[in-house]
Amino acid sequence: MSSVESKTASQPSALAEFWYYFSRNKGAVIGLAVFLLVLFVAIFAPFVAPHSASEQYRDMLLLPPAWMEGGNFSFLLGTDAVGRDIFSRLIYGARFSLFIGLIVVTLSVISGVLIGLVAGYFRGRVDTVIMRVMDIILAFPSLLLALVLVAVLGPGLVNAMIAISLVNLPHFVRLTRAAVMTERAKDYVIASKVAGAGTMRLMLLTILPNCLAPLIVQATLAFSAAILDAAALGFLGMGAQPPTPEWGTMLAEAREFIQRAWWVVTFPGLAILVTVLSINLMGDGLRDALDPKLKRS
């Protein structure tokens, strides 16, 4: 620890400075720890999970969690209506959730940033058209629009991801556009132009890197929103289809057992809650660390 501090004193590297501000937010550090745990579990699912996600133990239907009467320590969180181990399904489900988050964020960040960059840089009619389309998307309740899109495209995980990306798109477009508009008028951009830089160079190499901080924060928040939306679509039967161990789909399958087997609904719900919460906390910490306006001293 002391060696790290002496290094930052002589030459404060960007990473050290980032970690200094990030680590002052305790919630963010806890969020990061939980997220890393989920990530680890998802990557090493076949080694961590005690059972397969789809194997049905026909003689142990709706087994309660291990610590309750009638529980079995081989099935830590109990089994579902067809005898599959809930704990193992949750672990495999983490893979789907993180995968959904990653794909959705990648899709909407890349397309949103490019569209926002064009709108903010060229202004004029291009800007008006793009922003009105984004306003229309924003005017729909996000889940409803996603539902309609999935209904058109057909249910399934891939289509659900495309739909959620589209629903998330306007936030990135607006954020990028606003940032580009403030940066575009600055002297260093004009100086680059006077030196002969072309449109592409100005947009992608000069302006874009200076707009990234708010986008990184929005991306983490969109990550959790995507997980939540995918779970909601799964619950409504429009997302991942059974027997995929996706958390929302697991909730949907368990709906009819809420009264007599609480653990079948509780644990997938808790998994969603904890993951989304940890990512949101992490996003808040990122904002604290990356937003220059929130930096003290």
Added chain:
Amino acid sequence: MTPVLEARDLTRDYHIPGSFFKKARTVHAVKGVSFAVEQGKTLAIVGESGCGKSTLARIVTMIDPATSGDMLIDGQKVDIARETLTSDMRRKVQIVFQNPYGTLNPRKKIGDILTEPLIINTKIGADERRDRAMAMLKKVGLEEKHYGRYPHMFSGGQRQRVAIARALMLNPRLLVLDEPVSALDLSVQAQVLNLLADLQDEFQLTYVFISHDLSVVRYIADDVMVMYYGEAVEYGSREEVFSNPQHSYTKTLFAATPRADVESIKARLARKNAA
């Protein structure tokens, strides 16, 4: 000898579109300004805020087109409204801005800022680019160790030196200085002005120096042009303008300069006692 920069009757109008409550109107920011600058000379453009100085600077640096009038650089006519600019033309005019905090890209190292103009405009190899940037860094009074640092690690005066270095990387004929020292404190102002004077001697540079500070203008200018509401109300050599101002605005401007010599302080005290 053809002047490096010649402007004939330059005008620039801004159209402000009307709305439900307001009629559309046109603002004449620059109204028919003509001037010429010879190689190695400095033309100072003086005037109050909003008189069209910076608009003129943007026209001269080919950022914005002029609404009408001709601009000739090295005898060659330039009109960016009609034709795209060749990279050779671009290289001839460079600019240094007023605000040292907005003029450098905060995400780039000094070395990358200095080599960018070379990457865009030339086919010089990476080693050669680095050598040239290093040489220029030393020429403006910075050190080699500054090459890999980010702009936020520098003071205002140092940043302005970097901005000057960047402008000189392409060996321009004409350097437009848009109030380059007005954001700096006095001792740093003097250093940067001396640097500019040295560089002018060394590279035979031509300056268009925009300022509202008459003491600075008196130090650096060969010719002076005074602007008032978009018009050039006075244009002549430094001696002419300073010793014999013609226009009433120029006289007001000179009268507004604070005087701190012993004579004027004594005179002021005498007036005060008499009253």
